[in-house]
Amino acid sequence: MNPEPFLNLDRVIHEKGRMAIMSLLAATPELSFTELKQALNMTDGNLTTHIKTLQQAGYVAITKSVQNNRPLTTCSLTTGGRTAFKGYVDLLEQIVRQTKPQI
């Protein structure tokens, strides 16, 4: 079996919490911090840490604005993040195909 796909998996995305954040952001133009928190049932600290990691990798862009006199933080995937996520999903599919028992 070729171990290359597994070795090439993006370690930034290949973590349960960050993979979930990337999945949600890949399906929608943007999500607020609160929406992400509610959807993933994460604590503020946990979510902030994961988002910082994704932001440092250049996968997630953060926008801060004010809505109804309240600060609003929204997250979205960057073009690089979208490409990296697609690559990650492609590799997972490749691994599934490789490990599927041959009939």
Add this chain to the structure above:
Amino acid sequence: MNGDWAAQNLQTIRTLMERTALYRRALAPVMIAVGCIGLAAAILGWKLGIAQPDHFIGYWLAVAFIAAGAGFALVRRQAVQAGEPVWSPPARRVVQSALPALGAGLLLAVAVILEAPVKASQFPGLEDILAMKWLPQGWVILYGCAVHAAGFVLPRGMKLFGWAFVVAGSLLFLAGTPSLSPAGYGHALMGFFFGLLHQAYGVYLFLTEKKDPAA
């Protein structure tokens, strides 16, 4: 190497994406088109003097089907231009969530057509009130419920638009009988809610929606 974890990850990704996927078609042109049809239909209905209860109901049901057809045509054109399927999972969820309330509105209309003449023999004038005052108000509430339900898959603001219809329609039931004739009231109410409000919201969306829906 066991690939179960990879399959599980893929399944998790799919589930999360489906749960979050928003309906990305630009809704401004749809709202403006529906608003124009609604307003034009209200003016036409009033000018033509459509004042018989069954004619009023039939007329507005036909207008609703025309507006739905126009909305679908606009959405289809956008999807074709973007090279995406029209019947995408978010599109299915929009239709599935709006359908119960819209179906109830249709059934309510059928019930009024069938029942109102029977009751009118006992209570003169009730048929007009039922068909051209209470039914349109009921339609406003049910339409609001449909929009609110679909709002969970639509961009922010749509749920609020649905709420506005539900609250306004409910308040109208509490308000006293207007001095307008039932037909005049019915056409005015339909023109305001399904015409003017849609146009206003469409213009607001046009000014605020992101130009690139996939961005």
